[in-house]
Amino acid sequence: MAELTHFDESGASRMVDVSGKEATARMARASGWVRMAPATLELVSDRRLAKGDVLEVARLAGIMAAKRTGELIPLCHPLGLDAVEVRLAAAPPDRVAIEATARLVGRTGVEMEALTAVSVAALTIYDMCKAVDRGMEIGPIRLEEKSGGRSGHYRRQA
Amino acid sequence: MAELTHFDESGASRMVDVSGKEATARMARASGWVRMAPATLELVSDRRLAKGDVLEVARLAGIMAAKRTGELIPLCHPLGLDAVEVRLAAAPPDRVAIEATARLVGRTGVEMEALTAVSVAALTIYDMCKAVDRGMEIGPIRLEEKSGGRSGHYRRQA
Amino acid sequence: MAELTHFDESGASRMVDVSGKEATARMARASGWVRMAPATLELVSDRRLAKGDVLEVARLAGIMAAKRTGELIPLCHPLGLDAVEVRLAAAPPDRVAIEATARLVGRTGVEMEALTAVSVAALTIYDMCKAVDRGMEIGPIRLEEKSGGRSGHYRRQA
Amino acid sequence: MAELTHFDESGASRMVDVSGKEATARMARASGWVRMAPATLELVSDRRLAKGDVLEVARLAGIMAAKRTGELIPLCHPLGLDAVEVRLAAAPPDRVAIEATARLVGRTGVEMEALTAVSVAALTIYDMCKAVDRGMEIGPIRLEEKSGGRSGHYRRQA
Amino acid sequence: MAELTHFDESGASRMVDVSGKEATARMARASGWVRMAPATLELVSDRRLAKGDVLEVARLAGIMAAKRTGELIPLCHPLGLDAVEVRLAAAPPDRVAIEATARLVGRTGVEMEALTAVSVAALTIYDMCKAVDRGMEIGPIRLEEKSGGRSGHYRRQA
C-alpha cells in the first residue's frame, strides 16, 4: 500500500535511508511557466534584443538554486549534481516557458533539483519584472520526465 | 515610461540602489497551490490526524527559505526579516492552499520573501508526496497584497 | 603515538586527505539532552498534544543542520549523507532526550554529522522555549556508537 | 500566562513578528564545556605551545557560526550582528571552557547567536580531537547573561 | 600606534564591536583584472556578440558573492547591502577589467563586499574559460575608493 516514505512508523519525519540503493544514472526534467501582461513580455523580449537579458539572469539563478536543493527542502538528500540545464523562452503573447533538466549518477533521484531550478528561475523573472507588473503568476510547475533507479522511466501524460 | 530597474542604462544587470529610500514598515502576502490526486490529499490529511505532518514540514521549509531569499534571487537585496508566517490548508478534493506573509521595517519590499516562502513550501509538499504521486502540479503562485514604500498599497483583483 | 591529524607536521591546520581511503558503509549515532524546568517540559508536552510541536521543529532543524556540517566545522569534509534520523522524547520531569543517527557510504566517518544534528536540535528547543525558561541547559552531548572505516565498531561504555 | 510564542493561536509554528519592537542595544553571553581525557587536553595544550592551535580553530568556527544562526534555527530572526567574541581556555585536568558574547543594536535578542557560537566551537574541538578521544562530552551549554529589550537584564544564578 | 583590530589585547581573533558606531552612508569601489591569451579574449568577445556572455555570468556571480561576504570572511560583519554593481569590460589585447561598487547605510564599511565581488567575478571568468586557457592570471585586485565612516574619503593614488 502507498505510504509517505518521509515518515517512519511512529510518524516522525526523517531523511530516507538510500545507502542500500545502487548508484545509477538519474535524470529528471521539469517545466514551468510565468504568465505576465503582454506588454511585460515585450519588454523582456526587447531587452533581450538589446543587452540586458532577464532570461539569462533567471537561467543562472535556476542553475545555482538546483545545486542548493538539499539545503532548501528539509528531507531531500544533499547531492553532487553532474549536470543542470535550464532553458527559457518567450511564449507570446503572455508567457515565459521554463524547462530544467538535472542529471546525476547516484543513489537517489533528481526530481527536486529540476523542480527547484524551475521555481527559482520563475521567481527571478518575477523579481526582475515586478516593478512594471505585480500581477504575474507562476505555474503550473510539474515533473515532465524522470529516469533511473528502481521505479523506471516516467513520462507525464499530455 | 516603464522600465526594468534591474538593468542600468547600458543593459547590465545590477542590484538596485535603495540607500536613498526611507525605512518604512513593509508587508507582502503571497499565495500558491499544490494540486494532487484526491487519494494523495487524503494521505496528507490522515497523516496529520496521526503524528506525521507534511504541512508542518512544508511550513518550516517555507519560513526558512524566506530568510535566504537574497541568496537565491540574484538581484534581490539581503534583508533581515522581522516576521514570516506560512499557512497551509487542505482544500479538498485535490489541492493544498499555501499563504505566506512577510514583514520588515526596511528600505525595500518583501514580495520576493513571501513568494519564495510559498514556492519552497510547495516544493517540500511535492518532495514528501512524490513517492505516491508524481503528477502533482505547483501553481498558480502570486502576490496577493503588498504595503509600505513609495508605491502604496497593492491588493490583487479577484 | 597519538597525534592530532588536523595539523600537518609544521602545525598548520588542514582538511585531512581521505582520497586514499576506501568507500565503506559508515554509521554514527549521537545523543544529547536539554534540561528545563518541569513546567516548561509540561508546556512542550501539552503543545504536542494540541497542534504545535516543539520537538518536530527541533527534529527538522537537526536533520537540516546535519546536511550542512561541512560548512560549520572548518576541517570537516563536505559529505553527501545517505540518511539522517533525529529522535526526540520528553524525559519527565525535566529533560528532553535527543538521539541522531547518520549514515553514508563514503570515505570518512559521519560522527560530526550526528553530533551537529543533536546540537542544533537542542538549540532549537532552547529557542522555542526561551521566552518561558532562560535557565535551560544543553548537554551532555556525546557519540554513542560508530561503525565503518578502518577503526572498527565503537560503542560508548555505559 | 506563559506561552510558547513561536506558535500562533492555532498551534502553527511561525517567526514571531518583531517589527513593532524598538531597536535597542542587545547583549548575550553564553558558556559551555568540552570534557575530555586528561591526555587529550595535554595534547591540545601542547600543540598550542607549538604552532597548531585547536582552540583558535574552534574560536573562528564559533564566530562564523554565530553569523549563520538564522539559517540554522528555524524560527530565529536573521540578524546583522555588531560583534561576536569567543573565548576558550584549558581548564585542567580534563575540560575546555568556552564563552561567547554577541552584541547587536536591533529589535530582537542575541541569545541564540551566543549559544550557537559556543555549540559550534565545542563541536569543532570534538572534530579536531576525535581521532585520539571518542569519549569527549559537550555541555552543559547555557545562557549566562542577557541585556537589552523589554525583558531587562538577566544573569544566571550561580 | 597602528594595530590589528581583529585581535583583542590577548591576541585572540574576534569580530570587532561596531555597535557604538554611527550608521552612515558607506561606499566602496574595488577593481581587478584577469589576464588571458589574446585568443581567449577574442573568444569571450565573440560569444558576447552572439548570445552567450561570459561577462554577464561573471557579473551575476560577483553580485551574488558580495551578498555572502560575511559568510566567507571570518571576522567580517554580516551586512544587508543596499546596492552592488559590477562592471566588466574587455581590455584588448589580453585582459578583462572588473570594477565593483557596494553601498550601505550602516555601521561598518563595505570594502570587503566590493573586493569579494571582484574576486568571484574573476574566478568565474577563469572557470568559464579554463577549458581553452589554463594560464590565465587574476589580479591585481585592489580598493580604489571608499567613503563614509570615521576614516573619511579614501582614493587610491594612481
Place this chain on the structure above:
Amino acid sequence: MAELTHFDESGASRMVDVSGKEATARMARASGWVRMAPATLELVSDRRLAKGDVLEVARLAGIMAAKRTGELIPLCHPLGLDAVEVRLAAAPPDRVAIEATARLVGRTGVEMEALTAVSVAALTIYDMCKAVDRGMEIGPIRLEEKSGGRSGHYRRQA
C-alpha cells in the same frame, strides 16, 4: 576547435554534463600573493610570534571557502572534496605568499576549489590588515599544477 564548454550550441549557459566521465584521482594546486607595506608585513609577522595569527585565520577561511566553491561559481559542479591544504608564508619585505592544494576522486577537476581557497585567504588577509593599510594588492592568482582526468598533467611554465 577551441570552444567555451559552459555554453550550449545556442549560446545558453549551462553546467557541463560530467555524468559520462570516469571518476579519477584529481589534484590542483594554485598560488597567489598579497602585496602590502613592509610595516604591515612586520605587524603580521610580529603578531604571529605573539598569539594572534592573521595567516592562520586566512588559512581556515581559504579551506572553508574551497568547500563552498560550487555555491559561488555559477556553473561549477558541487564537489565533495577529499582534501584541502592552504599554506601561507611571509615573503619579506612586502608580500605574503599563498598556495592551496585540493584533491578529489571524482568526475571533474578541482582547479576552481584551489583558486577559490587562495582568493578567499587573500581577501581575509586584506580584511584583517585593512585598518592599517588600505593600499594592499591581491594577485597574481594562478593555477600552478593540475592532474587527473582526460587532459593529463599540467604544470605552469616558470
